Amino acid sequence: MEKRMVLESLDVSQNKKQLLAVVRVLEMDRKRIAQGLHDDIGSKLNVISLNCHLLKIPNLPQKEIEEITKNIIEYTSKALGSSKKMTYSLLPPVLEKFGLHAGIEELCTDLIDNKIVDIQYVNNIKFDFNDNDRHIHVFRILQELLNNSIQHGKATSISIFFNEIGGENICSYSDNGIGFDLNQLESHEGLGMKNVTSRVAILEGNFTIESQMNKGISVVFNF
Incomplete structure (x- = not known):
């Protein structure tokens, strides 16, 4: 009992x-x-x-x-x-009509075409369109991370990789920006990490972040 x-x-x-x-x-x-x-x-x-x-x-x-x-x-x-x-x-129309992969591709292409940042995006997962309601959170997480990298991290190069490991969908994100001190993460309101962690929690996933000053940022989350 x-x-x-x-x-x-x-x-x-x-x-x-x-x-x-x-x-x-x-x-x-x-x-x-x-x-x-x-x-x-x-x-x-x-x-x-x-x-x-x-x-x-x-x-x-x-x-x-x-x-x-x-x-x-x-x-x-x-x-x-x-x-x-x-x-x-x-609600991006491409995401709603064609799913997460197409939504991320368009998001990355817009930033690359506007010469804002160079992005390497590789997806090894076949996303289920029926999970689109959950995938909107993955899309928002990437939007937030990209905005942080460009606006705050001053990154010029970003990598986004999706892989399925042990039955779990894993996203690995990294940039070459200025990074920040993890001990001061709570004071960086502009980084929007609370929004990221909240959405990962909704997806019932885990979230890890690594960063050092002038050494960029690395984020891994599962969903």
Whole structure:
């Protein structure tokens, strides 16, 4: 009886951990969306609104009307672009239609084509399309790691490898960036590692990270 009670307690503890991870990820996503709406799309719509009000001024010279109209068209186009980008960040169409492998390929190709970073991506797993709801977390983990490597690590080269080992799907990620002191990981809020660990917890996987100053970063997680 005691053994059974301990096992039940462990199950409750694990479920609670996963629930907290889900809540944390949802809150982070909501914060990211809110910031994008306010800082990006909201600011552009304010410019559009201001220019529309300027058109109401009586007896405006034709040259000023043309300039204001040009501004409205320009910022409307930018707002639409930001909206599309945000929609993509919420649920990439390629990922939804063709699965995780295609989603990662497109993500890497965009960064390579824009000459942002060089990426070596190798996948030796046939992802089950029926697991796409779970795979969105794998995709988000890679997005977060790539952003960290580029924005914070100043990396110029990144490697992403997927392999199946002992019946488990393993992702190995590394970069050649500036790295950081693991003892100060908690203070690096911009690194977004809490988001990564939360999503790994949702996937019921394990997560390890290795890094040293000026020696890049290495991350391994299973799902």
